Amino acid sequence: MVIECIPNVSEGRRPEVIAACAEAITSTPGVRLLDHSSDASHNRSVFTFAGDATGVERAVMALFERAVAAIDLRTHTGEHPRLGAVDVVPFVPIDGVTMAECVELAKKVGAAVAQRFAVPVYLYEEASTNPIRKNLEDIRRGEFEGLATKMATAGWAPDFGPSAPHPTAGASVIGARMALIAYNINLATDRLDVAKKIAAAIRHSSGGYRYVKAAGFTLTDRGIVQVSMNLTNYEKTPIFRVFETVKRECERYGVQILESEIVGLVPSAALNAAAEFYLQIAGFNPNQILENKLRTLG
């Protein structure tokens, strides 16, 4: 069983605090730290790790212990919006685990965090218990500074823990979601208007695919433009469908796709779905992939 967890912590400047958070994860048996990055202007760090349910839960608890002790939101500044010391904790099903099990894990960890650290917890995305509290942006609106007022408003009692913010650690947002794929398509043109029009055509907010966020940019050093995307559910809005739609929209403007790029990690299932689509493979079973078969038997 493999669950990915990507906690966002409100500290991107003090190396000793960042190291302590990383150490909370690396010292937990049964999990592997895959990546971490810190941004000083955001004053925020993102950790990516994976493991089974027990390991992931223990690592998150260890992370809260370090972060709550070291971070004081009353004096925290940074460009990125934030609500708490451990701001967001998503659980992502990767292999041998369902979304429902990740939702259960989010609830279990949420309850444990509230009890042990007296930090109020909101459940979000697939773990959300209320449609108006599904989106992270909606929960985080008002940030730490507006949290006491917001929590006193009808409908904003937290899912777990006290109904007022933790004095220094604010509140945390914990939930379950699909793996997110950062995917860019570079166009063989410098026409920014084309990239922007195509981004608008495919993104959910302006009428496109439900699980696509997109924007058009210029890559100044290369003299080309890019449609930059986040694919937030690769099962329901697969990469190949987005790619083919961008390709077709390009034709309409007389431009071509130069290349695409996957930024960071991608679940193998997302790539296999593309192979299956283009090769028109009928009756394909993931157990036919040698490595999967070996893992199943292992």
Place this chain on the structure above:
Amino acid sequence: MVIECIPNVSEGRRPEVIAACAEAITSTPGVRLLDHSSDASHNRSVFTFAGDATGVERAVMALFERAVAAIDLRTHTGEHPRLGAVDVVPFVPIDGVTMAECVELAKKVGAAVAQRFAVPVYLYEEASTNPIRKNLEDIRRGEFEGLATKMATAGWAPDFGPSAPHPTAGASVIGARMALIAYNINLATDRLDVAKKIAAAIRHSSGGYRYVKAAGFTLTDRGIVQVSMNLTNYEKTPIFRVFETVKRECERYGVQILESEIVGLVPSAALNAAAEFYLQIAGFNPNQILENKLRTLG
């Protein structure tokens, strides 16, 4: 490190011998039996297993022990050509291991088999030490019945072991090769001539791709035809290139691809290459696949 090994044993009728061969593999630590099938008319069984170099070597030795004791080629009959009790043993690099390492393993196991069982061993494919003894079919020509004469001919001394056949177990062919992918493309037509012409266009023997074997068949029950293929080196002749060529040849005859199918197992790298091609992914690194990253760290 994962090496696949697919020994072919000259016994497809006596269940107790087949079970003993399977048990030789399943009882070896560090390997997993992925598949096995027996054919009575061929009087032959094929076992597919995987593991690290040490495990795979031990399993092969255990298999020889059972097969050499139980099989007598002097009384063996069957449709499939064969030279020995354990007829062929290919080692296939899958993950974290090079072809060169599989060649070394073939030589090590070949020497050990010759010494312990007094069975002469020919090295084939990537492990071959002589161009005229690279192809399995060339080595096996004349079969067990012609083996004594063949072995006395110039150039046919074995790579390891005695220069005459083992009285009951004949000789064995051991080597290293790329993973083989059994791949079929079904056409939305009943025109067998089209399937045969396309098979001829893409297969190596009649001028097509180097690592493609192909034939055209009718699928009587479905009223369609099939281009049935073995892809013997998916790195040098990738699936997507074969698929696209078949698609283009179909156009020339006014027919369409209905679907394709992968029979049995496929290495994930072969599917990832297709995703990379069709999505035009630039600078892709297999370590970006979450499961690979986890395995690397594990």
